[in-house]
Amino acid sequence: MSVKEQLSTNKPVKGTSKAGTQDDVVYAHIFDAILEQRLAPGTKLNEEALGEIFGVSRTVIRRALSRLGHEQIVILRPNRGAVVASPTIDEARQVFLARRIVEQAVTEQAVLHATKEQIEIIRGMVVEEQACFDRGDRGAGIRLSGEFHLQLAKMARNAPLLNFQRSLVSQTSLIIAQYETGGKSHCSFDEHNQLIAAIESGEQAKAVELMMHHLDHIEAKLNLDGEGASDDLHAVFSHLISR
Amino acid sequence: MSVKEQLSTNKPVKGTSKAGTQDDVVYAHIFDAILEQRLAPGTKLNEEALGEIFGVSRTVIRRALSRLGHEQIVILRPNRGAVVASPTIDEARQVFLARRIVEQAVTEQAVLHATKEQIEIIRGMVVEEQACFDRGDRGAGIRLSGEFHLQLAKMARNAPLLNFQRSLVSQTSLIIAQYETGGKSHCSFDEHNQLIAAIESGEQAKAVELMMHHLDHIEAKLNLDGEGASDDLHAVFSHLISR
DNA sequence: TCACGTTGTAATGTATGCAATTTTTTCAGT
DNA sequence: ACTGAAAAAATTGCATACATTACAACGTGA
Numbered sequence: 001m002s003v004k005e006q007l008s009t010n011k012p013v014k015g016t017s018k019a020g021t022q023d024d025v026v027y028a029h030i031f032d033a034i035l036e037q038r039l040a041p042g043t044k045l046n047e048e049a050l051g052e053i054f055g056v057s058r059t060v061i062r063r064a065l066s067r068l069g070h071e072q073i074v075i076l077r078p079n080r081g082a083v084v085a086s087p088t089i090d091e092a093r094q095v096f097l098a099r100r101i102v103e104q105a106v107t108e109q110a111v112l113h114a115t116k117e118q119i120e121i122i123r124g125m126v127v128e129e130q131a132c133f134d135r136g137d138r139g140a141g142i143r144l145s146g147e148f149h150l151q152l153a154k155m156a157r158n159a160p161l162l163n164f165q166r167s168l169v170s171q172t173s174l175i176i177a178q179y180e181t182g183g184k185s186h187c188s189f190d191e192h193n194q195l196i197a198a199i200e201s202g203e204q205a206k207a208v209e210l211m212m213h214h215l216d217h218i219e220a221k222l223n224l225d226g227e228g229a230s231d232d233l234h235a236v237f238s239h240l241i242s243r
Numbered sequence: 244m245s246v247k248e249q250l251s252t253n254k255p256v257k258g259t260s261k262a263g264t265q266d267d268v269v270y271a272h273i274f275d276a277i278l279e280q281r282l283a284p285g286t287k288l289n290e291e292a293l294g295e296i297f298g299v300s301r302t303v304i305r306r307a308l309s310r311l312g313h314e315q316i317v318i319l320r321p322n323r324g325a326v327v328a329s330p331t332i333d334e335a336r337q338v339f340l341a342r343r344i345v346e347q348a349v350t351e352q353a354v355l356h357a358t359k360e361q362i363e364i365i366r367g368m369v370v371e372e373q374a375c376f377d378r379g380d381r382g383a384g385i386r387l388s389g390e391f392h393l394q395l396a397k398m399a400r401n402a403p404l405l406n407f408q409r410s411l412v413s414q415t416s417l418i419i420a421q422y423e424t425g426g427k428s429h430c431s432f433d434e435h436n437q438l439i440a441a442i443e444s445g446e447q448a449k450a451v452e453l454m455m456h457h458l459d460h461i462e463a464k465l466n467l468d469g470e471g472a473s474d475d476l477h478a479v480f481s482h483l484i485s486r
Numbered sequence: 487t488c489a490c491g492t493t494g495t496a497a498t499g500t501a502t503g504c505a506a507t508t509t510t511t512t513c514a515g516t
Numbered sequence: 517a518c519t520g521a522a523a524a525a526a527t528t529g530c531a532t533a534c535a536t537t538a539c540a541a542c543g544t545g546a
Binding site for chain 1: 263264306310313315321334340341345348401402403404406407410
């Protein structure tokens with residue numbers, strides 16, 4: 001099925017589901033492409049080029065980019081176009097701090113409000129996630145492990161938290177894609193399964209503890225110690241500056 | 244100074260500051276108009292009408308509305324236009340729950356990272372806020388008391404939290420405008436001043452406690468007990484339905 | 487050779503016109 | 517009158533053309 005055809009039929013793209021206007025489809029495609037690292041951080045997102053690729057006008061592309069910009073997964077520079085965000089180490093730390101705060105609340109609320117149907121759904125998602133890693137599809141795996149946390153936020157029944165979680169999860173995926181070391185499995189599905197169990201049985205404190213450790217493990221697998229290459233000249237040569 | 248002139252000069256609008264393209268100006272104007280209740284919840288935002296008012300094309304209006312939509316302060320209904328959001332009581336409760344979570348974290352971080360200059364700035368903001376209420380400018384007062392909490396988030400030095408806070412504060416202002424009872428002063432500047440003092444002296448636990456009480460007081464002044472009129476027929480006649 | 491201003495090109499910002507959809511109005515039938 | 521269908525009007529979605537801005541290449545003068 002060509003991209004153009006997908007635009008006419010209103011079927012959602014892979015994981016990301018949303019129906020309606022055309023920019024939803026474009027949004028979802030770019031979104032997935034970034035999360036699955038088919039678009040590297042820093043890549044310039046040319047409006048006309050994207051328009052030709054998706055067979056739509058710049059108007060539609062522009063709207064999609066605007067939305068991605070609001071989620072901080074692309075950066076919109078006035079008069080200079082959009083680029084895929086490339087979070088600095090400091091920004092990455094801020095995202096993880098924010099996530100700890102939100103995930104704690106989300107977990108507590110999810111324990112209170114989760115329905116049986118939602119537990120079923122999220123169980124299925126973990127299975128699918130594991131399948132992705134088994135077959136070596138790292139990109140889709142990262143995306144699905146993110147969607148696990150999104151589903152959790154849905155179970156918390158709090159729209160603002162869900163929206164914020166959406167933004168944080170996207171940014172986290174970007175960070176993982178950029179800073180993950182080794183290449184080992186990031187989100188161990190085992191931890192995801194334990195979390196589900198704790199939530200289902202209503203063990204709030206335990207669920208929160210599991211979640212915090214889970215986040216610790218994710219962050220521990222990253223290379224956030226500042227050893228990576230930098231494009232900030234001042235930072236690179238800071239040791240030479242006396243002041 | 245006419246609106247058109249303000250569009251050409253790049254001066255920011257009142258409190259909301261942001262420079263760059265035209266939709267920034269339009270965004271800020273509509274934003275302020277909503278927070279100051281010159282635009283009532285539920286008001287339809289006609290693109291062409293707004294375009295004539297601001298002397299710009301629908302393209303610009305559209306972009307501004309899109310951004311307001313992402314902050315959940317206007318609702319974008321595909322093919323049916325945008326309306327000023329009118330949060331339900333349940334949504335209002337969700338916003339307050341989210342705010343408690345974020346404000347706690349923000350306060351803790353602000354205690355850790357606040358600079359003297361920032362303390363000065365926020366002191367000035369409280370003075371200005373008080374002046375607004377003294378002179379009876381309720382709308383500007385609501386907006387400024389919101390900006391107090393935004394400034395706090397800036398002091399926390401965490402970009403994602405700041406963004407989220409921005410959205411939550413906007414929504415809170417809408418909720419206050421919609422549900423506040425009596426008409427007494429909502430955000431007592433006294434509480435704001437106490438908070439500043441606690442933050443300045445580094446008393447983290449006390450600052451958080453003050454903040455939580457502050458939020459309690461705000462919510463207490465609202466009429467969220469479901470006595471208000473509703474436009475949801477099912478909700479209105481739910482007591483008649485046996486099921 | 488380097489600094490710096492100039493010009494040309496490419497990309498973004500904005501306006502406008504047409505197509506598709508929704509909402510309102512009209513009007514026949516009961 | 518009231519209901520419901522059909523036509524008309526209004527409004528949004530999208531594409532395209534033009535204006536404006538940033539970037540790069542080039543050339544000039546020290």
